[in-house]
Amino acid sequence: MKIATWNVNSLRARADRVESWLERTDVDVLAIQETKCKDENFPWELFERMDYEVAHFGFSQWNGVAIASRVGLADVERTFSGQPAFGKGGLDPVQEARAIAATVGTGADAVRLWSLYVPNGRGLQDEHMPYKLQWLHVLKEQAAADLAADPNLRLALTGDWNIAPQDEDVWDIQLFRDQGLTHVSAPERAAFHAFEEAGFQDVVRPRHPGPGVYTYWDYTQLRFPKKEGMRIDFVLASPALADSVTDAWIDRDERKGKGASDHAPVVVDLGP
DNA sequence: ATGGTCGACTCTCGA
Numbered sequence: 001m002k003i004a005t006w007n008v009n010s011l012r013a014r015a016d017r018v019e020s021w022l023e024r025t026d027v028d029v030l031a032i033q034e035t036k037c038k039d040e041n042f043p044w045e046l047f048e049r050m051d052y053e054v055a056h057f058g059f060s061q062w063n064g065v066a067i068a069s070r071v072g073l074a075d076v077e078r079t080f081s082g083q084p085a086f087g088k089g090g091l092d093p094v095q096e097a098r099a100i101a102a103t104v105g106t107g108a109d110a111v112r113l114w115s116l117y118v119p120n121g122r123g124l125q126d127e128h129m130p131y132k133l134q135w136l137h138v139l140k141e142q143a144a145a146d147l148a149a150d151p152n153l154r155l156a157l158t159g160d161w162n163i164a165p166q167d168e169d170v171w172d173i174q175l176f177r178d179q180g181l182t183h184v185s186a187p188e189r190a191a192f193h194a195f196e197e198a199g200f201q202d203v204v205r206p207r208h209p210g211p212g213v214y215t216y217w218d219y220t221q222l223r224f225p226k227k228e229g230m231r232i233d234f235v236l237a238s239p240a241l242a243d244s245v246t247d248a249w250i251d252r253d254e255r256k257g258k259g260a261s262d263h264a265p266v267v268v269d270l271g272p
Numbered sequence: 273a274t275g276g277t278c279g280a281c282t283c284t285c286g287a
Contacts, residue, residue: 012279034279034287037280061280120286122287218277218287220276220278221276222275226275256274257274
């Protein structure tokens, strides 16, 4: 079973790309982030044509997450337990469409999989930053509790984490430091590492160590042709799931050409 | 062979 995660930056704008990518790569399960649509605008027919079941969680032009699977899609859950809502300036907090889960595969091969779009944070002093950190903290607590309840759990936390955990995960760490940019700060990295301390493993990095290995390149300033990217999309696997990984890679080629998302897909092969 | 934002949607914001 091959699983993948991909921030598509609008599913409608990327529909042709997603369809041809699914045909080409033969993945069984795709976790999607930034669908940027509500259900009524979702390209359901794309997945029907391809014989994938799909579950979507999106209610505006912002965020939006989905899971498509051709190996079963059960027990869909929208938002994780205790997921913080974002409230600003005294307005009512809004629960954003940033997390959806499903059980994919069957029998001993079944995987509980989350498609996650972690809040960006926007700025080190922005009110979105404590929201991001709290969001991650609660998710980690939930995932750790799930794992404690069943140490053999096959759990995949996949998506756009909006964190570069190591200095080599950005093209110029000094630039990020000098400009006080997000994604590399100590609190963000601590929030990410807490998942690793809880037993979850990045299953791509061991197979594709850096530097210079990225999953995202900004559209501006020729970042892609200049190889100036960030590694911010991850598949974190529980120990039992990590044990069954046979291969993992970043499909950098998908970032090429006109009409690409600014993120590349990340693919994990769990074997036959 | 990859090229100087892009996407949703309003007159701008989020990434």
